[in-house]
Amino acid sequence: PYLLTEHNTWLQNRLSPKFLHTNSTSHTWPFSAIAELIDNAYDPDVSAKRFWIDKTVVKDEVCLSFMDNGNGLDHETMHKMLSFGYSDKIALNGLEPIGIYGNGFKSGSMRLGKDAIVFSKSKTVSCIGMLSQTYLEMIDAKQIIVLCHLFSLTISLLSVNEDQEASLRDILQYSLFKSQVELLAEIDAISSSTAKTGTRIIIWNLRRTSTGSTEFDFGTDRYDIRIPSEVYEELSDPSQPLNRATSYVPESVVSLRAYCSILYLKPRMQVMVRGQKVKSQLIAKSLAYIRKDYYKPMFLDQQNGFHS
Numbered sequence: 360p361y362l363l364t365e366h367n368t369w370l371q372n373r374l375s376p377k378f379l380h381t382n383s384t385s386h387t388w389p390f391s392a393i394a395e396l397i398d399n400a401y402d403p404d405v406s407a408k409r410f411w412i413d414k415t416v417v418k419d420e421v422c423l424s425f426m427d428n429g430n431g432l433d434h435e436t437m438h439k440m441l442s443f444g445y446s447d448k449i450a451l452n453g454l455e456p457i458g459i460y461g462n463g464f465k466s467g468s469m470r471l472g473k474d475a476i477v478f479s480k481s482k483t484v485s486c487i488g489m490l491s492q493t494y495l496e497m498i499d500a501k502q503i504i505v506l507c508h509l510f511s512l513t514i515s516l517l518s519v520n521e522d523q524e525a526s527l528r529d530i531l532q533y534s535l536f537k538s539q540v541e542l543l544a545e546i547d548a549i550s551s552s553t554a555k556t557g558t559r560i561i562i563w564n565l566r567r568t569s570t571g572s573t574e575f576d577f578g579t580d581r582y583d584i585r586i587p588s589e590v591y592e593e594l595s596d597p598s599q600p601l602n603r604a605t606s607y608v609p610e611s612v613v614s615l616r617a618y619c620s621i622l623y624l625k626p627r628m629q630v631m632v633r634g635q636k637v638k639s640q641l642i643a644k645s646l647a648y649i650r651k652d653y654y655k656p657m658f659l660d661q662q663n664g665f666h667s
């Protein structure tokens with residue numbers, strides 16, 4: 360593991376901040392970016408029972424917030440989550456993880472907005488991390504810098520090392536939260552759930568369309584997050600021009616609630632969109648005709664450990 364860590368540090372130190380944007384373009388659709396964050400809570404190492412997706416306004420800035428009541432994470436895992444080149448996920452109790460490449464959080468969060476802050480509460484510690492393109496631009500960073508800060512469970516600060524003090528200072532200066540009290544209030548929001556542990560992610564500087572509005576429509580349906588038609592047209596494959604008269608757009612493409620309802624074949628986590636439960640659609644049960652086809656990639660035997 361030490362060798363790996365050295366390699367990862369090497370990799371991280373050579374990544375330009377611009378890579379955060381480049382890397383995010385793997386998500387052509389905003390909902391797949393959101394799915395990365397949902398998957399992380401659903402994965403067996405976190406095994407959240409609930410996942411909340413909301414729009415929230417912090418200091419007049421429209422943000423997306425994601426919260427789960429899973430196991431939370433400690434300082435080291437937080438650091439890995441915000442950095443590149445790590446994933447130590449393994450199957451737990453026979454449940455295969457979805458994430459195995461260690462890139463979901465970075466690509467997903469940075470697809471949705473330029474800046475993300477993560478609050479987490481595990482059984483033993485609370486910590487805060489920030490991955491912010493705005494911050495990296497403002498300090499003219501030449502490589503990606505990840506900020507992490509650890510709180511002890513009491514309100515008083517656990518005075519850790521200088522790095523952490525510097526992280527806290529920069530988080531307060533460059534995030535939307537300007538005091539420790541404000542930061543702690545977000546951590547408290549996690550513990551108000553029954554599990555007392557979990558993770559809360561706030562993304563701001565949301566991506567905007569060419570006309571300057573956010574790519575999400577929060578107004579049409581108070582209990583949904585929708586993709587407006589102009590965004591739909593802008594993002595759709597230009598080689599397949601839309602024929603408005605005939606083209607039918609499935610709800611799951613433009614409604615986050617509909618998208619979440621079909622996300623998992625085996626739902627084991629309740630997703631809440633803007634305070635309302637998402638009703639899972641068991642796809643297999645809603646189809647008129649079902650045929651099962653088992654597919655096994657030919658190269659599976661040679662490449663042990665590859666999960667499709």
Ligand SMILES: Nc1ncnc2c1ncn2[C@@H]1O[C@H](COP(=O)(O)OP(=O)(O)O)[C@@H](O)[C@H]1O
Binds near residue numbers: 457
């Ligand atoms: N909601 C969460 N709660 C606890 N840990 C998380 C959460 N999201 C991400 N993590 C941790 O961060 C790591 C990196 O996540 P990600 O970038 O999506 O890569 P991957 O899922 O492929 O490991 C995960 O392996 C997990 O340890």
Ligand SMILES: [Mg+2]
Binds near residue numbers: 395398459463464
């Ligand atoms: Mg993941």
